[in-house]
Amino acid sequence: MQGQIRQGDVLLIPVNIEGSYASPPSSLAARLNRMVRGVLFDGFSRLKAPTQQRRQEVVLAYGEITGHAHRLTAPEILEWSVSGQRYVRVIGDEPGALSHEDHDPEPALVVAPNVTYQVVQQQEWDISTEWDQQQRKLAAEEEKRRWRQVSD
């Protein structure tokens, strides 16, 4: 399954990230290659390659209240972060299984192998922001009313 996968408040978005980010640093040549490409195309910030973790299970999100977890399981999964953004990639020929106590009690084999997915957790807008904006607007109007033209 190559498209976006949503499980509750977690969305997996396939992204086209190849090369050093999607494969483990296997050899010295690969590391040098990554360094050179990093300097040439992305500047020195890419010199520090993201730490990739090899796992068999990755918790994509954890429910603090329910204790339930969105889990991805496969014989081999790469997980890494770039600038706070999480990525996962199932290695091998078999798809990875997504499971959750409520949404997928039976693990669903839906995560395509050798595809890098961006892990996005759902957020919501804080409605009190609207109130704050209204307050600032009113305060600005009030401030404006207090100024008057100097008598000529």
Place this chain on the structure above:
Amino acid sequence: MWHFPNLSKIGEARRQVLNKLLGIKEVEEVSMANWKEGEVTDGGHYSPYGKGEGEWKDIMQWDHAQKKPEPEVQQRKSIPLVVQTASGGAFFGVGDPADAPTIRLEQCQMCVRVRWRATDQSLMMKWLALNGPDADSQVTSPVPVMLLQDITLVLEAAPKAVKAWQKAPWAKTELEPRDGRWVSGVERDPAQYKRFIEAAANVGIFTIQMALSIKDAGMRQLAIEAFGLARLFSQKDVKIIHQDIDGVGNARQLLSAFIVMKQGSRAVGVQIQAVRVICPTTGHEYYLGVKNGVRTCQEAVASTFGLKPNEYKPVRES
């Protein structure tokens, strides 16, 4: 300041009809004069719904045989009461138990936590009526007047309990009613605070206006979370901006509510928006706050994942 209807004006006849309809047993009026501090007698209970009386007798080993019930007092008086609501809230205040199924309590305090609360709810209520909250309990400051709904248990408070409630071991440093809203000076236990707000919202004494008017941003966010968008959008006159069917065939609605708040001498309105979605597997309904200006459900849901409307297209949803 909240304004509540004067329930004391409910006529005796109407009350009796109401009690009959609701299957409520006539309560036994007992004078506070029978109470002695620290003593367990049969004078300290009220159970207008007939709940708990037998259990009360078993637990406290009352000797009903030795004491005859006092005759019904025609002129009811306000007495100190401990009240339990259907949502599990425990309140103390001065009121007339004849006001069931709602009750008006003056100088009302809420017990937010009792040390051994998890053990037994009915036993806890009886303990609160007999002994009051202990030093480890958390009790709010008194609110001048409060109308409680969905009453499940009303107990007369013993003098010892009255003293303990009035000590309010927690109130002075935690929550205080001020200008018609609760103000908290301590953020040491957000979970307790949220529970308190939720319980207060359940009995209708905490409004979204109160939540929005909390100056401290962190506490305000907690209060709004505890109040819940579902409660807000089910109570308010909401406007449906857009509705459609999602990828798995469930209805989605983009809703807008206009909240009017009094600020000084003028009324200020604020519009908020949320999208109502249904989980394809659990069937639960969720409300997610979205930015004002969002016009479609697709745009709203996509924005919650940081995407543009045309970028959000899941091939599998669960």
